[in-house]
Amino acid sequence: xxxxxxxVTLFGGKGLMRTHLFGKIDPYVVIQYGNxxxxxxxxxxxxxxxxxxxxxxxxxxxxxxxxxxxxxYKLFLQIMDxxxxxxxxxxxxxxxxxxxLLELGVENGKAELGTQKYRVVxxxxxxxxxxxxxxxxxxxxxxDDEED
Numbered sequence: 001x002x003x004x005x006x007x008v009t010l011f012g013g014k015g016l017m018r019t020h021l022f023g024k025i026d027p028y029v030v031i032q033y034g035n036x037x038x039x040x041x042x043x044x045x046x047x048x049x050x051x052x053x054x055x056x057x058x059x060x061x062x063x064x065x066x067x068x069x070x071x072x073y074k075l076f077l078q079i080m081d082x083x084x085x086x087x088x089x090x091x092x093x094x095x096x097x098x099x100x101l102l103e104l105g106v107e108n109g110k111a112e113l114g115t116q117k118y119r120v121v122x123x124x125x126x127x128x129x130x131x132x133x134x135x136x137x138x139x140x141x142x143x144d145d146e147e148d
Contacts, residue, residue: 002106004139006033006060006098008075009115010040012051015129016120019081019089024048026082027091029131033058033075033098042082048129060137062102073099077131079120092120094131105137112136 010029019025024047029040036058043050064072075096081089096118104111115134119127 002062002139004060004062004102004105004137006058006075006102006135006137008038008056008058009134010052010054010056010077011115011132011134012049012053013079013120013129013131014049014117016048016050016079017091017122017128018048019091025089025091028080028082030078030080031056031058031075032078033060034064034071044082060102062106073097073102075135077118077133079129079131090123092122092128094118094120094133096133096135098135098137101135101137105139110136110138 008031013027016027024045026042026044027050028042031038038056040052040054043052075098077094079091081091083089101111101113113135115132117130117132120129120131122128
């Protein structure tokens with residue numbers, strides 16, 4: 001088993017769904033991989049074209065533990081709209097399959113998907129907007145990548 005770090009760079013979004021009749025949305029992103037979860041800052045008043053420019057580091061092991069095969073090797077980015085007085089609104093989700101990235105990282109010590117645009121998928125399966133994300137994976141140094 002190899003342990004490493006997956007670095008997710010969240011750049012911004014474009015064309016995100018508006019949930020308010022008046023005013024702009026205040027989007028943020030919940031990033032999930034395995035049991036780890038991170039939340040971006042809220043892009044207050046930036047509407048459907050938010051800019052985050054944030055980096056998140058997640059501890060990853062390859063191969064992944066046995067468990068829910070539907071979630072294995074999938075990075076979930078859930079886009080939400082922050083509301084002050086009501087429940088936050090769901091704006092959609094992007095799912096990125098990272099198994100090949102991890103395989104290359106284990107083989108070469110590091111691998112990168114680079115900056116890409118991903119479609120935002122609504123609950124009904126239609127697309128509405130996109131987010132721009134960069135992902136890299138590097139193995140840990142100092143003997144953490146020993147085989148079990």
